[in-house]
Amino acid sequence: MNLVTSMILRRMRTPFILLISAYNIAILGLILIPGVDDQGNPLHMSIFHAFYFVSFTATTIGFGEIPYPLSEAQRLWAVFSIYFLVIAWLYAIGKILTLVQDPHFKAAVTSSRFRKNVRSLHEPFYLVCGLGETGYEVVTALTEEHYRAVVIENNPGNLNEIRLNEMREFVPNIIGDASDAKQLEHAGIKHPKCKGVIAVTSSDEINLKIALSSKLLHPDVKVVCRSELKEYEENMLSFGTDQIVNPFETFATIFQMVMHSPSLYLIYDWLTGAPHTKLSDPIYFRYGHWILCGYGRFGKQLYQLLIDEDIDVTVIDPSIDVRDEFEHHHVDHKENFIVGTGIDEKTLKKAGIETSAGIIAGSDNDSNNLSIIMTARAINPDVFAVARQNIYNNYDLYSATKANLIMRPREITARKIRAVFLNPLLVDFLKTAKSHDEEWANISISRMSAVIGNHNPHIWTVDITDSVSPAVTEALNLGRNIYLGHITQDPASRYLKLKCVPLLHVRGEEKIMMPEEDTDIHIGDKLLFCGTREVKNSMDWTLKVMSSLNYVMTFKNEPESYAWRILHRYLHKTERRKTQR
Numbered sequence: 001m002n003l004v005t006s007m008i009l010r011r012m013r014t015p016f017i018l019l020i021s022a023y024n025i026a027i028l029g030l031i032l033i034p035g036v037d038d039q040g041n042p043l044h045m046s047i048f049h050a051f052y053f054v055s056f057t058a059t060t061i062g063f064g065e066i067p068y069p070l071s072e073a074q075r076l077w078a079v080f081s082i083y084f085l086v087i088a089w090l091y092a093i094g095k096i097l098t099l100v101q102d103p104h105f106k107a108a109v110t111s112s113r114f115r116k117n118v119r120s121l122h123e124p125f126y127l128v129c130g131l132g133e134t135g136y137e138v139v140t141a142l143t144e145e146h147y148r149a150v151v152i153e154n155n156p157g158n159l160n161e162i163r164l165n166e167m168r169e170f171v172p173n174i175i176g177d178a179s180d181a182k183q184l185e186h187a188g189i190k191h192p193k194c195k196g197v198i199a200v201t202s203s204d205e206i207n208l209k210i211a212l213s214s215k216l217l218h219p220d221v222k223v224v225c226r227s228e229l230k231e232y233e234e235n236m237l238s239f240g241t242d243q244i245v246n247p248f249e250t251f252a253t254i255f256q257m258v259m260h261s262p263s264l265y266l267i268y269d270w271l272t273g274a275p276h277t278k279l280s281d282p283i284y285f286r287y288g289h290w291i292l293c294g295y296g297r298f299g300k301q302l303y304q305l306l307i308d309e310d311i312d313v314t315v316i317d318p319s320i321d322v323r324d325e326f327e328h329h330h331v332d333h334k335e336n337f338i339v340g341t342g343i344d345e346k347t348l349k350k351a352g353i354e355t356s357a358g359i360i361a362g363s364d365n366d367s368n369n370l371s372i373i374m375t376a377r378a379i380n381p382d383v384f385a386v387a388r389q390n391i392y393n394n395y396d397l398y399s400a401t402k403a404n405l406i407m408r409p410r411e412i413t414a415r416k417i418r419a420v421f422l423n424p425l426l427v428d429f430l431k432t433a434k435s436h437d438e439e440w441a442n443i444s445i446s447r448m449s450a451v452i453g454n455h456n457p458h459i460w461t462v463d464i465t466d467s468v469s470p471a472v473t474e475a476l477n478l479g480r481n482i483y484l485g486h487i488t489q490d491p492a493s494r495y496l497k498l499k500c501v502p503l504l505h506v507r508g509e510e511k512i513m514m515p516e517e518d519t520d521i522h523i524g525d526k527l528l529f530c531g532t533r534e535v536k537n538s539m540d541w542t543l544k545v546m547s548s549l550n551y552v553m554t555f556k557n558e559p560e561s562y563a564w565r566i567l568h569r570y571l572h573k574t575e576r577r578k579t580q581r
Contacts, residue, residue: 356383
C-alpha cells in the first residue's frame with residue numbers, strides 16, 4: 001500500500017465509520033417502522049427502497065416518498081435521518097478538506113505523482129540534482145536536444161515550475177534532499193534508462209554524497225559533479241566519479257588560453273556556447289605588471305598562472321591571515337602583498353594601477369569587485385580587466401563594466417557539463433586543440449567563420465552505425481567508397497555544400513582534427529560537426545535515407561517503396577524495348 005492510500009485510510013477511518021453507521025441506522029429505522037400501502041394494509045420497506053430513499057434525502061434532492069406515501073412515524077424518522085446524515089456528511093467533508101490541505105498529505109501526493117512520472121519514462125534520461133542557475137542551464141540544454149531530465153531540488157524557491165513547463169520536454173521534478181539515497185531511488189537512479197547523474201548543488205559536501213550514493217546504487221551510471229574544494233574533488237575521484245567540474249580550475253584554463261592563444265580561446269568560447277561570442281572579436285592579453293584583488297580559491301589559481309609566466313603581480317587582500325599565508329608560501333614576493341580591498345583609489349595607486357597592464361577583481365563580494373573595476377578604469381582606462389561574478393542576478397551590472405574577461409561560475413560549469421553529456425567528442429576536440437599553435441587556430445577560425453559566420457553554432461556528433469546512419473552503413477556493406485564530402489553535400493541539391501564544418505574524425509584511437517572532404521568513412525567512425533540545427537536535420541536525410549545518399553553520390557536513384565520500385569523497373573524495361581526497336 002502506498003503512502004497516499006495509507007494516509008487516506010488512517011485519517012478518514014472515523015468519518016467513514018460514522019457515515020456507514022449513520023446510513024445503516026437510517027435504513028434500519030425505515031425498514032422496521034411500518035408504513036401503509038394503497039389498500040390500507042401494513043407494509044415494511046424493502047432494503048433497496050430504504051437505501052434509495054435515504055440516499056436521495058441525504059442529498060436534499062427529494063424525489064418523493066416511495067413506494068407509497070410515508071406514515072407519520074416514517075416521516076418523523078426521515079426528518080431525524082436527514083439531520084443526522086447532514087451532520088455526518090459535514091464532519092466527513094471537514095475531515096476531507098483538512099486532509100487535502102495537510103502539507104504532509106500534499107507532499108505524499110506530489111511524491112507519488114513524481115515516482116509515477118519517473119517510472120513511465122521510456123527514453124534515456126539524466127538525473128539533475130540541484131536546480132540553481134547551473135542546473136537550469138543544464139536542464140535547458142538537455143531538453144533542447146530532446147533528452148529527458150529528472151530534477152531534485154532542495155530549495156522550493158529554486159524549483160520554479162513555470163520555467164520548467166517552458167522546456168521542450170516534460171521534466172519530472174520534486175522538492176527533496178538529493179543526498180538521501182531513498183530520494184535518488186524515487187528519482188530513478190536504478191531505472192534502466194537512467195544514463196547519468198549531474199550533481200550541481202551549491203554544496204560540495206552534498207555533491208559528494210550524491211556521487212557516492214549514485215555509484216553505489218547504479219555503478220554503471222555516468223556521474224558528473226560540481227566541486228570547488230580540492231579535498232572534495234579527491235574524495236569524489238576515489239570512488240569513480242566520471243567527471244568533476246571545478247569552475248575556478250576551468251576558468252584558469254580559459255585564462256591560460258587567453259594568455260597564449262587568443263584564437264584558441266575564441267574557438268573554445270564559441271563552440272561551448274558562451275553568449276555574445278563572435279569569431280571576429282578576439283581578446284588580446286596584455287603583458288606587464290598585474291594587480292590581483294582577492295587571494296582566495298579563485299585568486300590563488302590565477303596568481304600561480306601569472307607567476308609561472310614570470311609576470312610581476314601585486315596582491316591586495318583585506319585579511320591579515322591571508323597575508324601571513326602568502327608570505328609563508330611566497331617568501332621572495334612578500335613585499336608584493338598589500339592589505340586592503342582595492343576598492344579605493346589610494347590602495348590601487350599604491351599597487352601601481354597607473355602603469356599596470358591588467359587587474360583582477362577576484363573577491364567573493366560582487367559590490368567590491370564592481371567597485372574595483374570602475375575605480376581602476378577611472379585611473380587607467382586601458383587596463384585589462386578580469387572580474388569574478390558571484391551572484392547571477394548581477395549579470396547586467398558586470399556586462400556594463402565592459403571588463404575584458406568575466407568569470408561566471410554557473411555559466412562556466414553549465415557549459416562544460418553540457419559538453420560532457422551532449423558532445424563528448426567536443427571535449428576531445430578542445431583537449432587536442434591545445435597542442436596546436438596559434439596559426440592552426442587562426443586557420444580553423446577562418447574556415448568556421450567562412451561557412452557559419454558569427455551565428456551561434458550547433459554542435460552534433462555522427463556515429464557511423466546501423467542505428468544512427470543506416471543508409472551509410474548499408475552502402476559501405478555493399479562495397480561503396482564513401483567520403484566525408486558525400487555527407488556534407490546538400491541532399492536537396494548535390495551541387496551545394498551544407499553550411500557545416502567537420503571538426504573531428506575519430507577512428508579507434510586515431511583522431512584527425514578538421515578533416516578534409518576526401519577523408520574516407522568506415523563503419524564505427526565518429527564525426528564531430530558544427531553548423532546550424534537546420535543543417536543537422538538536412539544531413540540526417542543523407543545518413544538515414546538511401547535514396548538521398550544515392551543522390552549526393554550521383555548514383556542512380558531508385559524509389560524505396562516496393563510498389564514504386566516494381567513500377568519504376570517496368571517503365572525502364574518498356575523504355576529499353578522501344579530503344580531496341
